[in-house]
Amino acid sequence: MEKLSEEFYRSTTKDCKAYKDKRSFIAAPLSAEERDFPIAYSMAIHGDVEMFERLLRAVYHPQNVYCVHMDQKSAEGFQKAVMVIVSCFPNVFVASKLERVSWGTWSLAQAHLNCMDDLLKSPVEWKYLLNTCGSDLPIKTNAEMEMKLLNGQNSLESEDVPxxxxxxxxxxxxxxxxxxxxxxxxxxxxxxxxxxxxxxxxxxxxxxxxxxxxxxxxxxxxxxxxxxxxxxxxxxxxxxxxxxxxxxxxxxxHRSDMTAIARLQHWGGHEGDVPAAYPPYMLTLRRDVCVYGSGDLHWLFQPWHHQLMANKFDPQVDDIAIRCVKAILSFKVLNGSQFDPH
Known part of the structure; x- marks a missing residue:
């Protein structure tokens, strides 16, 4: 399908209600438990407005709150398109301070710190914070993100430094x-x-x-x-x-990235037949991380994966995989049941 343009978003968001209805954003909390346990998101993005909107639609619930950090050096058209999308939601906002983000430097950490500061000022009394980037998608529904089970503890990779x-x-x-x-x-x-x-x-x-x-x-x-x-x-x-x-x-x-719930990443060099950590990847690697394709979805949605989000997705590599993830999540939301990857 043709990629949605920045102009598409500038045009369709002129009527926010029609835009949200047409794009199938969830309009009300789906359960009392979800309503009473709001989640915060710090979203660092830099260049693909359609991928940003796909991620936002996949994680959006009206009881949650979302801080969006746009790379300060991203294109003006991209920034305007993001701004008009954000303007349609009372619980989504752009970070009050934007950074010029460069990989591996302090700027990316500062981007999330800026969002953290803004989110603490939000009227939403969120319980947990997740951070995302532009190549993430959730593999759990909002209801499946049972952070109550963490009992007030964090979940992230933390081990001795090699x-x-x-x-x-x-x-x-x-x-x-x-x-x-x-x-x-x-x-x-x-x-x-x-x-x-x-x-x-x-x-x-x-x-x-x-x-x-x-x-x-x-x-x-x-x-x-x-x-x-x-x-x-x-x-x-x-x-x-x-x-x-x-x-x-x-x-x-110590907690590895495989035991933490933050992100499911398929690292290159660790794949193969059992007992390898990961099955063979289907398409390509980027910075030594698998870019997921349709052939990886069976593995991604196995019930033993406890991670909430997965990385990396790229519509230029496999757009069908992204559409399938959204369809699977929608199926689980609508049916209130587990998706059988078989």
Whole structure:
């Protein structure tokens, strides 16, 4: 099918009610349990308005709240299209401060921190916060995101730092951000001071409580750590601050990306027949992560996957896979039952 243009969204959102009806946005809480357990989203996007709207439609519920961070250097037409979509929803807003985002630098962490600050000011008393990027889609319905079962704990990857990654924070780095999306990191010979808190390794994705967000933005040790860290911030920031706030720095509390519920990613180099971590990927890898295609959906929707979201999707690689995910989620919402991937 033809890709929806930025002009399409600027035109159709002139009548917000008709737009939301036509695009099948959920108009009311689907249960008392969901109504009474609102969720917050921090959504970092940079260039594909149709993919953004697909993600928003897939996770949208009127009791939740959504902060959208647009890369400050994204095209003007894209930004205007996002703004008109957001304007149709009282619980969706653009972050009050936008960053020029470059991969691997502090800017992406700051984008989510900006949203965290805005979300704490929202009148919605959300319980948990999830962060997303433009290539994510949910693989659980809102009702299936049973964060109550976390019992006030966070869920994110947090493990000891592999030796090969320790140089990221043992030495100062010079960072070239001239290119829009690719950065050059040059390690200097200058050693950094010791970290102010124990450093752990993790991913960019998290499911965290409101209390954690508030603590992180106010705690002096957390602020000192944010000023100290150098590059690939998100792969150490959330994992380290999670231990600071609630969990002792002990191997007993390690959590891998496969046991955390934040994101299901299919990493290259770990696929194959059982007992490999992942089955063979169907299409292509990007930054060593599988871009899901239609052939991966059977694996994605297996009942043993407890993750809430999956990454990566790209309509230029397989648009049918994205449409199928939406159809599966709609089936589960409408039928109130599990989807059988067989």
């Amino acid at each position: 030796d090969g990654k320790k140089v990221r924070w043992q030495y100062h780095h010079e960072v070239n951000t001239d290119n829009n999306y690719i950065n050059t990191f040059a390690r200097t010979g200058i050693r950094k001071t010791p970290p102010p808190i124990p450093v752990f390794s993790g991913s960019s994705y998290f499911v965290v409580t409101r209390e954690f967000v508030k603590h992180m933005l106010e705690n002096k040790d957390a602020q000192n750590f944010m000023e100290w860290i150098t590059v690939f911030h998100e792969e150490h920031l959330w994992a380290s601050l999670n231990r600071l706030s609630s969990v002792p720095a002990h191997s007993k509390y």
